Amino acid sequence: MLPYEILRKIKRLEIKTSRLVEGALSGGYLSTFKGRGIEFTEVREYVPGDDVRAIDWNVTARTGYPYVKTFVEERDLTVMLAVDLSASMDFGTTTQTKRELAVEFAAATALLAVQGGDRAGLIAYTDRVELFIPPKKGKRHVLGLLAALSAIRPAGVKTDLAVPAKALMRSLTTRSTLFWVSDFLEAVNAPALKALARRHELVPVVPTDRREAGGPASGWGTLAEFVDPETGKRILVDFSSPRFIQAFKDWRARLEKERAALFNSLRAEPVWLSTGSSPVTPLAGYFRRQARRR
Helix, strand or coil, X not given: CCHHHHHHHHHHHHHHHHHHHHHHHHHHXXXXXXXXXXXXXXXXXXXXXXXXXXXXXXXXXXXXXXXXXXEEEECCCEEEEEEECCHHHHCCCCCCCHHHXXXXXXXXXXXXXHHCCCEEEEEEECCCEEEEXXXXXXXXXXXXXHHHHHHCCCCCCCCCCHHHHHHHHHHCCCCCEEEEECCCCCCCCCHHHHHHHHHCEEEEEEEECHHHHHCCCCCCCCEEEEECCCCCXXXXXXCCCHHHHHHHHHHHHHHHHHHHHHHHHHCCCCEEEECCCCCHHHHHHHHHHHHHHC
């Protein structure tokens, strides 16, 4: 992709996600991910309705009028995006691939973070670290992050969750919020990921495509050749075969069981996304559920 094409894409993405951030998500983000504490700013005269517990008795005694202390939330949070760029993320049968959906989610989340005064960073991976951008504040930083994520052509095709998990364990020195964006098709037991989840707040984000859940569409024909994007293995599939249909159902059941076991071991609630749909609705729903719990 040429540089001007990337810039046009990022500009469209910024306009689209900025509207969503300012509308449905900003309040949910701020109420879900609290800062480290509150910081005193100033005192002002008491007005009816103020919390009497905030009265500054020293200033009140000195002036003869009631004064209250005012505070602001001390935010200094780090939001890290871990984005899977393995070949399976290039699958999509609607208007976008899972990878394109992941970039849109990353845009919304990173803009949310910097709008809230927090830092945002990125690690993109396959079976290796493809890109690492340390967390920083500011919209300009986020736009550069998104441009790099959109332009990258990964060297790897397979997935290894342990590689980025170990890299983040080394690089993140303070407790952070990690949005881990992956289809988790290889939802294996990952000790490194579990260790990371014990130190940081980890949120699995799962882009999906309806064909992965429902199987091939009617009208595709009886026979078709499929290629595994991560291994290159080819297989001829007979869609009319009861044996294939049962094998597909067994694979789906096994995958869902492995994913559930992984997320339970991480003590994390996943956010499910679907290609062709905005990531805002599921993300806003996640924020609402988390805010109620807290």
